[in-house]
Amino acid sequence: xxxxxxxxxxxxxxxxxxxxxxxxxxxxxxxxxxxxxxxxxxxxxxxxxxxxxxxxxxxxxxxxxxxxxxxxxxxxxxxxxxxxxxxxxxxxxxxxxxxxxxxxxxxxxxxxxxxxxxxxxxxxxxxxxxxxxxxxxxxxxxxxxxxxxxxxxxxxxxxxxxxxxxxxxxxxxxxxxxxxxxxxxxxxxxxxxxxxxxxxxxxxxxxxxxx
Numbered sequence: 001x002x003x004x005x006x007x008x009x010x011x012x013x014x015x016x017x018x019x020x021x022x023x024x025x026x027x028x029x030x031x032x033x034x035x036x037x038x039x040x041x042x043x044x045x046x047x048x049x050x051x052x053x054x055x056x057x058x059x060x061x062x063x064x065x066x067x068x069x070x071x072x073x074x075x076x077x078x079x080x081x082x083x084x085x086x087x088x089x090x091x092x093x094x095x096x097x098x099x100x101x102x103x104x105x106x107x108x109x110x111x112x113x114x115x116x117x118x119x120x121x122x123x124x125x126x127x128x129x130x131x132x133x134x135x136x137x138x139x140x141x142x143x144x145x146x147x148x149x150x151x152x153x154x155x156x157x158x159x160x161x162x163x164x165x166x167x168x169x170x171x172x173x174x175x176x177x178x179x180x181x182x183x184x185x186x187x188x189x190x191x192x193x194x195x196x197x198x199x200x201x202x203x204x205x206x207x208x209x210x211x
Contacts, residue, residue, distance in 0.1 A: 028114050029094075031067045031085040036060035053081060061087040076148030078134055079104065080158075086112065096121075098130045099162025099173065126169045126203040133162065133171055133201060136208060142175055153177060169203035 039058040052074040061067040067085035103121040143150030178197025
């Protein structure tokens, strides 16, 4: 009888864990669904994590859909953290991004059993690194790397995007409010006060060209 009860407990425990081993469950991050509910009820809600990062957007898993979490690193950092979670709430991926699109640092990818694969995103960059791009933008007085000014626009969204083209070894930086709008007919309805400006920055020389 005791043997039967022991087997039953092991079976129920394995069903609860699914494909994940106990070691993976203990180490692997899981989504805070209660916090996700707050974000879904209030789109302006913000939450500061113990590491100083600020969550500014969350979506809980629903059915077979993935959960999403977006974090901003503390000022004066210009980097954000993007996370995806499996439907059971365990983390699927974690990426650090520069300018929304360009992945930097070490990306983490977990399979459904909780096994981790890492990728060094910095290996794709040439002589000019993302930190150098920040210095270039700071020199052009588009941002301030000491204070973090210029990271967000007035409406609280990211003030610029960065896309890195590995084939051309160049960065495409688009400042959302790059310069004053001198064309009163530009835009629908009330003309915007500023228009976007895109810069192409050579990944080897740092040469900047405005489109």
